[in-house]
Amino acid sequence: MEWRKSIFFLSVVCLLVHTTEAQKIILTPKWTAQAQFIGYYVAEQMGFYKEEGLDVQVKHPAVSESSFSILQEGRSQVAVMNLSFALTADADLVNVMQTSQENSLMLVSRLPLENINSLQHKKVAIWNHLSDELLDRLKRYYHLDVEWIRFNSGVNLFLSGAVDICLVGSYNEYIQLAECGFQSDSSYIYRFSDYGYNLPEDGLYVTREFYQSHSDTVAKIVRASVRGWKWAGEHPEQALDIIMEVVRRNNIGTNRYHQRKMLEEQLRLQVDESTHTRTYHLSRQGFERAANILLDDKEKSRILYEDFVK
Structure with missing residues (x-):
């Protein structure tokens, strides 16, 4: 009888561990480590993703790869991409967060x-x-x-x-x-x-399939990522400590001065010129500016703002 109680107890413990285990997510930046992606490093290092019940790992693509190809192959669930690329990629992508508001x-x-x-x-x-x-x-x-x-x-x-x-x-x-x-x-x-080419650039993208089946998870990723970017803007020196550790681990040749300048410019590019705030959202105006330049009439009738941006 005692051994049965022990087995039952262990089963309950295993069930609790399984149900509370953080969901694993791979987030792929566009390329090698730098302050361009500092908000995601901060969210990972400061535990913002973990507080949302997520185990997010920021993994960079190889030089010969793109964040798009890694996302399409299912090797990551979330990827940073340019709006111009996402619109012309002929893929069913969803923009769930927009950091860049001004073109660089x-x-x-x-x-x-x-x-x-x-x-x-x-x-x-x-x-x-x-x-x-x-x-x-x-x-x-x-x-x-x-x-x-x-x-x-x-x-x-x-x-x-x-x-x-x-x-x-x-x-x-x-x-x-x-x-x-x-x-x-x-x-x-x-x-x-x-x-006339003020097209927003960096945004966070998922496949439509992933968005439809994991909308709650996507909301958590976005919430923690926005928190990471805000923290980086409010604590630039501590954020630079984090980025310098990340570039060291990834064997990237750079220096703190360059990364500081990059962070300052990234934060400037995130400010929406019409509201003078950081919205972290792709506006209809930004989407339409890009669509009018990059898409033909047939494509514009197929790729709608309401479907593309969530």
Whole structure:
């Protein structure tokens, strides 16, 4: 009789452990570790996900992979992606959180840039992760004839003189250029946000299937992630301590000064220009700006704001 009681007791304990075990979630950033994703590192390290009953691990893609491919293959449940990529990926994705509200893309040139037509017949360095589909759409929209020169990262291609113009992010490569001593005035810089291409960028995405079957889990992920970003903005030095530990573990060559500048710019890009607040939500206006540039009429009738944004 005693052994039966012991078995019953152990069964109850195992059941309780199983029911209270945190749900495992893999969150995939767009690329290697940096302050661009600091809110998620904070939420993981500070236990915000755990407080929601989740075991979230932030895992970066390999250089040859994308967060989109990892999400599509089921190796992660949540991924950080650009709105422009998510809209043109021909996949059933749901935007559940939007950090970026302002576009970070810039063109830096060795010759003055009067407008987008200054790119005509030039060699323009662009990142490897940008899809041919997106680049073709941009060329058609702006009627451009340019030669794209792909590169992985950094600014050496531009500094060496191998290209006329380089695409940079205001939160990373533009800072690197300044760190390398490159100086230029506004006539050599083209900010996309100033010329009708102010498309929101980083957002948090899940597949529609995952959203429909785990909407409560998604809400918890978003709640903890927003909390992580807010904490990073309120405690920048402590947040930088966290990011420096993350980049050390991932063997990323960087320094605290660069990551601080990146964090400052990321927080600036998160402020909605119409409300002057951080909404962490993709607005209808932001969605429509992107759709009008990137999608044709047939695609716009198929990809609706109410379905795409939750």
